[in-house]
Amino acid sequence: MSRLNPLTPLGLLLVLGAAVSFVLDGVALVGLHGWLVVVLACGLRVGVAELARTHLVFVPFALGVLMTNAVSRSGAVLAELGPLDVTDVGVRVGLALALRVLVVAVPAVVVGRRTDPTRLVVAAMQHLPLRPRGGFAVLTAHRMLADMPQRWQLLLAAGRSRAPLDRRGAPRLGVCGYARAAMGLLVGGIRRGNRIADALDVRGIGAPARTARLQEPFSRADALVAAVVVLGAVTAAVGPSTAVGP
Amino acid sequence: MRARWKTRDVMLTVVLGVTFGFLYWALVQAWTALSVLAGPFGDLTQHVLLGGWLLVAPVAVAITRRPGSGVVAEVMASIVEVVFLGSPVGPMLLIAALLQGVGSELPFALTRYRRFGWGIYAVSGALGALLVFGFSAARAGWFGSDLLALRLGLQIASGVLLGGLLARVLVSALRRTGVLESFAIAREPAPART
Incomplete structure (x- = not known):
């Protein structure tokens, strides 16, 4: 990660968040999450303990999402809780949404923790319109x-x-x-x-022209990592869900 | 408006963003507790607090009166949440924040940053809530759900109260402390103390 431009992992996270917004297929999300955990564990050398802790933080939120969706959608009734019907569609959508929380949040937190703010801001000043x-x-x-x-x-x-x-x-x-x-x-x-x-x-911070001591160029490693992560994610998401069938 | 942003304006907008990002994080703690307590309706209780997320944009706009300050402050707050504190919504929160900021700032922009009455604040909160509602509804598939109208109602009400009117209360309270003397807001006569 120290060899990458800090904008690369952040960009990947944004793409991930955007792509996942349209996925409601539980199997695909499980596959995707598996791949992301592999990337985090091998690529960033995140320990098991830290991964587990990060997951635990988001479990209550994911459970809340699951419960509300399970009882608030139409579909075949699986069980009745007082006035509420637990439906199959509800459980399926709820599970997918809960999984989505983990898929999006866990990598974001782990990567965020490993991003050096100074490098990030320097990179943003050089490649994005940040003055x-x-x-x-x-x-x-x-x-x-x-x-x-x-x-x-x-x-x-x-x-x-x-x-x-x-x-x-x-x-x-x-x-x-x-x-x-x-x-x-x-x-x-x-x-x-x-x-x-x-x-x-x-200190003349608003001066029109400045030179910068720190440089954050994009290198070939950035392209390579981005390609591997994206290809792996697509395979991990599409593979199992086509194997299992809709 | 016509003048360039001063460094103080930039700093204030960013500071507001960061401070609110931190306070939002505290709000998220309350939010999660509430949603677990309410069990199956947890998702709904969260709508009650939604307006709180809209607060920073009108505050920043009202103090600096610079176009875009609301959007910047709102996005800053969301960056703090996502990158440093870790929010369950993840990076898409940035997009949501962008929409919130645009929605909240639009009424002020339409009145050319000249009118700051209760009405404008209320519209600002409602509009911010409306935009972000469309976004999250599309993301979470609420359109097929039974609760669509209830969700919309709760969020708009929360937006008007917490994201609109509360902002005006906060701005006038901040003004009374005297820290805003060097900003555009100080150019208009102070409202009578209530």
């Missing part, structure tokens, strides 16, 4: 994002120290407390943004 001012703003914002959880916790802690106590003596923050913390996060962020913008201006 340096925007690029540096994005990079700075990324730094801000990195310590945002900490600031968020700090604001919540500050809120708790002022919040009324419940019967057991624990502070009750409530929705208002969270709203106040969100407001604090925003205001603090805007303030820092203003200061950073001035600092960037002083």
Whole structure:
């Protein structure tokens, strides 16, 4: 992955997301997911533990999708849950949609975790219409994002120290407390943004012509990886579903 | 509008995007909890919170008054979600965000970024919700489903309330803090305090 242009895996993910949007065939999705896991495990050397953990994160969401679809579609009734009918079409579509969640989300998260933000922004500045001012703003914002959880916790802690106590003596923050913390996060962020913008201006970041030290060219490896991944994905999706039949 | 974007405008739009991306992520946590609690209707409860996703575009537009700022902020927020925090919707969220941003910004653009009343905010939320509804309906195959009208109603209502009117409340609250003094919004007289 370090030898690739960071835009290549991202582009592949976008293509994957777009292509999968029109697939409701469970068998094809299973095949596709199998191939993607292979790519992640061999190509990016993602460990089994990390893969499993990433899958687990999305299981509740996928289950929610499955359950709603199972009871909300017409078709032959398989079971009745109170006023709701579980239908075969519903289960099939629900399963496909739930699978789609995994197919799309797991590679996105894994690749996202391995993408170096600086390289990505540099590549975007060189190959996409992203101007340096925007690029540096994005990079700075990324730094801000990195310590945002900490600031968020700090604001919540500050809120708790002022919040009324419940019967057991624990502070009750409530929705208002969270709203106040969100407001604090925003205001603090805007303030820092203003200061950073001035600092960037002083360093002439908006100058019309710039040279760049870092380069992110596309190489033959990018084309090769893209071709292998796409061909493998098509084979893995179409192969089993034609073998099983519709 | 006619002037170029200032660096402060760029920075503010990006910061708004990132902060909301983070807050959306917090919202997603609530969302997932809600959808598991509600069992078979989990998918539906998610529509109730949908408007929250539309919030950042009108806020960015109202503060900077630059064409495109809403779209940029919305897309930034979605990038944060997809790339750094990991959202179950995946990269297609970028497209959804683009549509949301365009939908939310359209009413402001049609009034040439001059009118910022309650009505415009409400239309902005509704339009954003409508566009993204069409997109997700096509993706998830909702058109054949029994719940189409209910889904649409919930999403539009949520868009108007959380994605439209709440944005105006938020903007005026932000303005009172004084951090917006150097932006285009400060050029119009402050509304009476309510």
